[in-house]
Amino acid sequence: MTGGGALADQVILATGGYDHTIRFWQAHSGICHRTVQHPDSQVNALEVTPDRQTVAVAGHQHIRMYDVASGNANPVVNYEGVSKNVTAVGFHEEGKWMFTGGEDCSARIWDLRARNLQCQRIFQVNAPVSCVLIHPNQGELIVGDQSGSIHFWDLRTDHNEQLVPEADASITSVSVDPEGSYLASVNNRGNCYVWTLSGPSSGAAAAACTQARPKTKIEAHRRYALRCRFSPDSTLLATTSADQTTRIWKTADFGLMTELKCANQRWVWDCAFSGDSQYIFTASSDNVARLWSVEGGDVKREYNGHQKAIVALAFSDGLA
């Protein structure tokens, strides 16, 4: 399972939410070319696997994997045994393992190499986990929980560190830029905190846990912030909010570059940048996903079809 090789000529855009379906879209035209039923559960998170063959859907008490290319209506694999909602899902970039986080206050590692699950790991915290992401160094997980703590879990040594930017402010999303230089988090008070990360640059220090130094605080939104994401070229940070806007900040000075808003949009739950950082997708509870130009701040495409709110988005760009 190598990344980028197979199907690099395809752009994958998938959305999911409360209407029990997952829709796959032709990103440049706005046409929905496939709808898959996801019965009995809402969609909490969506992620395309590194080999771009499947999409992982985090739902209530399970994670289902759906085939991207085939017309198969059923999931190919169903991961169970977790209680309560699975709120986050992601993958090691070489597809060796999958990680999840959930309302059962844990982050888990699922072994994908073989079906006998030898390398399961679990990390317990004291509050429901709202977000989990993998550090670009592929050896650490960053876990955000509803008590306001951000945990660094070193998978090699099992060592962990904790950061609490704002006490009792539930963390809704965390993001690390692709170069491993910044960590951003947003919380339910609309505040965004940024740290600089000391990435290990030499072989010897590679084993050490990443250190985080506070960089800045942005009062990004007046209402809940729901998602934050760095752009692939590390120059931009996007934050989405219940105030119906998405704001794009420049990482050079963390000043505001563009505000993306339009009349009908309601809460913006998720966002994703295009491969060259020029466009951004947003998913909103007005049942519509949109494609925006980052520079111009205008809507380029709309993706209509969901019957209820869209709360999760997965995008994987192709290589031109």
Add this chain to the structure above:
Amino acid sequence: MAFFDNPAFIISHIQNSFVSGDDTGLCELVIVQDETSRRPVGINKSAWPWLAANAEEDDETELAHSYDITADSLGTRTRPRSDTAFKLDMLKKDKLIKGKVKTIQWKENVEMPSEEDLDALFKKKIVTKRKKDANTSLLTEQLDKFPSMQSNPFSEYAKFNGQTQVGIPTKKINIFLTMLPEGEREFPLSVCVTSNAKVSDLIGLTLWLYSCDNNAAFLSKSLECYTLNIAEDDGEPDRDFPPLDNRETISKFGFGTLALVEKVCPVETSKSLLVVKVAVGEGFSMFQVETLDIKMSQILELVLKRRRGMMNVDGPCYILEKLSEPGVTLDMDSTLESQGTFEFCLHREHRISSHQIEIDPVQQKGTVNKLLAKQKAVTYPMIIIASCDTIDDKTNAGRAMFRLTYKSAQNEFKFVDFESDRLTSRKIVQKVQQILDMRGSAVRTEFQSNKEKTKSKRSSMMFS
């Protein structure tokens, strides 16, 4: 073939078979109509007493006189299945689906994985800085190729497309588009639609599919202009049958071929039609305007143009009022949009000037005003007006009457009475009297001296 000598039963059975077997619903219409208009014939009550007894009951049931088929089952068209059978079916389906899906249960690891495993899986890598031009995007390339969003007016029906849906029942129908030019209408459009769609949704979906691939500028935007008809296999719509009811779900029908027919729209899409109605005197004028932004003054002009007879060179002023709010003059600069209604009333402005009095009586609805001799607009040059007085102040009705006395062409003093609401009539009386006082006129003095004379005459008569 059944051997049965009860004609009523056989007839009833045959009728039922037609009704239940017919997809188009036409037999249902015909037979039910027929049945309600006449009684079942040939029941000999003495020979078949049980039949007579049942016949009363049957009159209550909706259509069928068959004893097998009840009104309920005719609606669902299948025999109601027992709960258990249904549940078993669902379980079987679930099992089938689950069989195809690999399920992996979370397994708790008792011990930590070995060092080799840890190294293999969780070793950190050095994160390198990205090269600037490494960020290429297929999306950007595709967006550049297709610069504008396809604005398909029927995109709201795209969600009924069964082709993109997996896991829910769909129906595949060939639809012939009869409104296309000669070369194109022979080829049907194969449409796969979700079973929960209505006929109107199917029409919308068909139009969307066509618009996606072809230039559909000639298609009417409104679905009301189209109907789906039963068609022959070659696409010819069968004119003997009525078009499919737009509100029916298509899962009811079993057709493989349908024809989309454009019907003549009786009224052009109502959204673009703006008709303004202006009541003028006894009749009214109706005319169409393009936009809601039109000013009231323009509407006034249009009305006056229509009714040329009302144009007066001296230009009595006309005013427009809302039909619902009589007495409130509308601002000529305001737009039609701000009025909130399309119905208006045209009046001549009551004008009193030192030159003349113009009065345009308002026609009272339903009442015949005996006091006003003629319902027409009149103009009195001030020079002949002798006096204006209030004569009757009907306090309870809030109305008042005033009299205008003038000298007619025959050199006689005549008067004319008007009724209006108290405020208006008082104002009129006041204004006229002011003007008369300011402008001394021969007529007035004559009238007044006449009054004096009659007064003094009377008083002198009294004393004598």
